[in-house]
Amino acid sequence: MTIQTVEPTLGSEHMLINIGPQHPATHGVLRLVCELDGETVIRVMPDIGFLHSSFEKLGEYRTWNQIVPLTDRMDYLAPLIYNCVYVMAVEKLMGLEVTERCKVVRVICMEMDRIFSHLLWLGTTAIDVGAFTPFLYAFQERERIYKLHESFTGARITTSATRIGGMMADLPDGWTESLRDFLKTFPDTLDEIDSLLTTNGIHLGRTLDVGVISAEDAINHGFTGPNLRASGVSYDLRKDKPYYDYETYDFEVPIGENGDCYDRYLVRMEEMRQSVGILHQALDRLPEGPINVEDPRVSLPSKTDCMSDMESMIHHFKLITEGIAVPEGDCYFAVEGSKGELGMYVVSDGGEKPVRWRIRPPSFVNLSVISKLAEGHLVSDLIMINASLDIVLGEIDR
Amino acid sequence: MVDDNGSAFDAVEEGPESSDAPSEAPRAASEDSLEHPSVTALKDGFGEAVLHHEVHAGDQHVVFIEPTRNVKLLTWLKSDPDHAYDLLADVTAVDYGEGRPIQVVYQLWSITHRRALRVKCELALDALTINSVVPLWKTADWLEREVYDLFGVEFTGHPDLRRILMPQNYAEGHPLRKDFPLRGRFSRAEQTKRALSQDYQDYYTPEMLEMGGAPALLPPELEQADTEAEDVS
Numbered sequence: 001m002t003i004q005t006v007e008p009t010l011g012s013e014h015m016l017i018n019i020g021p022q023h024p025a026t027h028g029v030l031r032l033v034c035e036l037d038g039e040t041v042i043r044v045m046p047d048i049g050f051l052h053s054s055f056e057k058l059g060e061y062r063t064w065n066q067i068v069p070l071t072d073r074m075d076y077l078a079p080l081i082y083n084c085v086y087v088m089a090v091e092k093l094m095g096l097e098v099t100e101r102c103k104v105v106r107v108i109c110m111e112m113d114r115i116f117s118h119l120l121w122l123g124t125t126a127i128d129v130g131a132f133t134p135f136l137y138a139f140q141e142r143e144r145i146y147k148l149h150e151s152f153t154g155a156r157i158t159t160s161a162t163r164i165g166g167m168m169a170d171l172p173d174g175w176t177e178s179l180r181d182f183l184k185t186f187p188d189t190l191d192e193i194d195s196l197l198t199t200n201g202i203h204l205g206r207t208l209d210v211g212v213i214s215a216e217d218a219i220n221h222g223f224t225g226p227n228l229r230a231s232g233v234s235y236d237l238r239k240d241k242p243y244y245d246y247e248t249y250d251f252e253v254p255i256g257e258n259g260d261c262y263d264r265y266l267v268r269m270e271e272m273r274q275s276v277g278i279l280h281q282a283l284d285r286l287p288e289g290p291i292n293v294e295d296p297r298v299s300l301p302s303k304t305d306c307m308s309d310m311e312s313m314i315h316h317f318k319l320i321t322e323g324i325a326v327p328e329g330d331c332y333f334a335v336e337g338s339k340g341e342l343g344m345y346v347v348s349d350g351g352e353k354p355v356r357w358r359i360r361p362p363s364f365v366n367l368s369v370i371s372k373l374a375e376g377h378l379v380s381d382l383i384m385i386n387a388s389l390d391i392v393l394g395e396i397d398r
Numbered sequence: 399m400v401d402d403n404g405s406a407f408d409a410v411e412e413g414p415e416s417s418d419a420p421s422e423a424p425r426a427a428s429e430d431s432l433e434h435p436s437v438t439a440l441k442d443g444f445g446e447a448v449l450h451h452e453v454h455a456g457d458q459h460v461v462f463i464e465p466t467r468n469v470k471l472l473t474w475l476k477s478d479p480d481h482a483y484d485l486l487a488d489v490t491a492v493d494y495g496e497g498r499p500i501q502v503v504y505q506l507w508s509i510t511h512r513r514a515l516r517v518k519c520e521l522a523l524d525a526l527t528i529n530s531v532v533p534l535w536k537t538a539d540w541l542e543r544e545v546y547d548l549f550g551v552e553f554t555g556h557p558d559l560r561r562i563l564m565p566q567n568y569a570e571g572h573p574l575r576k577d578f579p580l581r582g583r584f585s586r587a588e589q590t591k592r593a594l595s596q597d598y599q600d601y602y603t604p605e606m607l608e609m610g611g612a613p614a615l616l617p618p619e620l621e622q623a624d625t626e627a628e629d630v631s
Binding site: 014035049052056057093095222224235241330331332334347355356360364369397 | 460486490495505509512536540562563609
């Protein structure tokens with residue numbers, strides 16, 4: 001009796017709470033200002049910019065090749081994809097065709113980092129809903145990719161592996177075997193995580209019908225990548241606008257139905273399996289030959305030539321002191337990143353520095369939808385929705 | 399599947415990503431790639447609102463349109479079934495410096511037709527105002543806010559045009575403009591002073607404060623004492 005008389009006065013006041021910027025569940029320095037009615041989310045107002053480093057402004061003061069280290073600092077969860085897409089955009093503007101070996105090596109890099117990024121997402125998302133074991137399994141596998149990064153580029157996160165016209169170096173001896181070793185055992189771990197989560201009652205309860213977005217809304221809000229495909233839209237740049245011979249690789253694009261957190265989980269799990277398949281095919285076809293293109297506009301003459309030939313020495317000197325000159329024009333080049341459509345828009349006036357260097361940030365656009373997704377859900381669901389979007393704040397704030 | 403002996407190379411040369419001979423300027427594309435169905439249709443339908451058309455990087459079509467009619471043309475590009483640019487990939491701006499107009503750039507993609515188009519509007523530096531496309535694509539909400547924040551372009555009709563990456567009380571201007579120095583306009587000392595003297599209003603919009611119930615403010619006489627104590631220290 002008394003409960004019934006008390007109830008009408010409850011929930012009449014809205015509450016304003018801050019989640020973040022320093023909170024592990026926000027997956028970065030993200031502040032979510034939430035309007036709550038009891039435990040129900042009325043509105044979420046994300047506040048970003050805490051990590052703003054003005055990479056785009058910095059890029060205007062650097063030569064074309066000096067921008068590469070800036071790119072991996074944006075998405076430190078998939079650095080090689082960012083390295084690759086930047087130089088691909090510049091090469092496209094220059095009309096430069098890289099070598100066959102370089103193409104396959106970059107495909108390997110990008111698919112490896114797709115797994116790398118999805119594994120972090122998988123581990124941290126599982127931990128957000130209370131599953132600790134998948135986190136340990138996923139991070140153990142990530143560590144092996146870290147080792148592959150390190151043996152190839154010398155760095156675990158800040159890889160800076162690409163150069164305009166090729167790569168920093170060719171793959172070291174035995175690297176492909178290490179990658180094959182990883183690919184041999186990784187699917188087993190993935191299956192184990194799968195068996196822990198996919199039919200787990202708690203996980204299902206936390207993800208099914210949470211944060212639903214329809215296909216039409218998802219497109220209108222600019223969703224791309226696994227988030228869009230979970231809503232049932234088959235849009236994958238590897239299929240729709242193929243680059244680097246992706247049309248010749250045999251892989252499927254997984255698609256969800258409901259566009260909820262569970263579908264986003266399923267899509268990413270399947271994408272990792274497909275990436276394993278692509279990596280196998282890429283390793284099988286990896287051609288011999290030079291990794292860097294022989295083009296006087298971008299490639300340095302050999303040391304022997306520099307020491308014996310005056311022209312080569314002048315050429316070397318000019319490339320080092322002035323940098324590469326990129327013809328006038330602009331170019332937007334996008335690849336299927338781990339988080340969505342990752343585009344680079346480069347504008348040149350013919351000089352050795354860009355006029356404008358713009359990143360089309362997939363996480364930035366995906367995060368802007370969080371208010372719509374979380375409306376009417378509980379605060380604990382907001383944490384799950386935020387996790388399911390797979391954001392990285394380094395790239396959102398840039 | 400292809401073998402490793404060069405047929406994959408052929409596929410690329412014929413594919414959509416083919417580009418020009420390296421020595422040629424990017425605008426000099428081959429004859430057949432100079433046509434873009436949407437650009438042709440735009441020219442037919444809107445005449446003088448379409449200013450000019452360029453091809454960059456081999457196969458990327460850029461169309462310059464009248465800034466005042468951007469919403470009309472973009473609405474048509476989005477809704478016409480033959481073009482159906484349903485995905486607004488990006489909104490950004492380019493400042494070339496030297497007093498040249500700022501370009502607002504829309505990167506469009508049609509999921510159904512698998513076709514891309516770049517639409518540009520040029521705005522003179524003394525009239526940085528353009529109509530917002532948020533009613534068309536919700537994507538534009540944050541992207542236009544970012545352009546406003548970093549370039550100072552005003553988007554008429556935007557529901558919530560505030561800074562997004564820089565702090566709300568940032569007073570140094572718009573960082574991605576060419577006349578903005580790399581380290582900012584203020585001295586390091588001034589920047590530090592401003593960073594340390596922020597108030598709670600800088601972190602909450604008036605709307606948020608009202609919603610949450612404004613924090614219990616000190617009575618005027620106590621506030622007076624509070625500031626005096628700060629002055630002493």
